[in-house]
């Protein structure tokens with residue numbers, strides 16, 4: 001039978017998964033470890049699923065170096081539900097939610113928090129069209145802050161923090177949906193980290209929350225049960241039916257990361273991949289224009305523009321014909337974007353860089 005080629009997948013999310021993970025899932029799809037059924041068909045209260053669930057949690061802690069005193073939750077509702085759960089659980093009366101506004105996702109987080117309580121934008125790069133992240137020194141923690149919220153990687157604009165502010169006793173909370181597990185991290189700098197899995201960690205359907213236990217145990221009894229961190233923490237994320245298949249795939253992705261050398265190796269690979277594409281931009285004598293300021297560039301989402309929207313359309317069309325998928329920028333900002341998460345192979349980025357050079361030759 002003819003082997004169908006895998007696309008050069010640059011989708012922003014859901015996004016590329018490691019081929020090895022897909023093949024492993026395929027091999028154990030119908031009969032999981034000789035249990036006579038798929039993992040999807042099993043009770044989430046049984047020992048087989050619970051083994052997978054706890055393995056994923058332990059491996060996540062191990063790879064990220066999660067210190068004692070932190071817990072890991074597997075929730076549903078995407079990162080978008082965290083935008084609301086964070087203030088509902090942590091924004092106590094008399095305090096303010098302090099937000100750093102870096103782009104489209106930060107804006108959404110702020111809007112949700114405003115529905116719940118008092119918020120303050122303590123730093124913003126909106127005046128620069130979100131083409132950069134603020135300097136860490138410009139993020140000043142106000143008095144009475146319940147927490148400081150940052151978006152570590154703005155998936156749509158293509159910017160990324162390279163260092164994080166020291167917020168002292170005030171918990172730093174980070175939306176890491178699009179760069180979790182892409183580089184080593186000092187978890188102890190953060191009160192809470194959260195991420196929808198579908199960019200760097202697995203399929204859609206599960207959201208990972210890593211947090212200091214003290215932030216998880218004091219949820220107000222006045223909010224709905226399913227929206228309380230305390231309920232999920234007390235029940236090891238098995239209060240209700242978890243997204244079992246998604247957690248299982250996350251476990252396989254974590255094993256894949258471990259086999260490849262962990263977060264140091266991910267970082268080295270991601271930097272090399274990003275360099276291929278940024279070099280194509282920087283070496284184009286202005287044919288391609290990077291959207292983000294150089295020191296704020298994301299290693300995960302490379303955003304760039306061409307001289308006209310017409311030329312951008314032509315680029316996207318010819319790229320698609322050549323097998324490059326997902327290069328159109330988000331509909332809210334236009335332009336072009338290559339999302340190059342952990343699972344996107346180096347060869348695919350090399351092929352894109354070559355395509356960019358060829359396209360420039362033909363069209364300049």
Ligand SMILES: *Cc1c(COP(=O)(O)O)cnc(C)c1O
Nearest residue numbers: 078079080105155175177178196
């Ligand atoms: C994709 C994304 C989200 C939204 O995630 P959902 O799981 O779709 O709710 C939030 N924040 C960032 C940074 C993202 O990239």
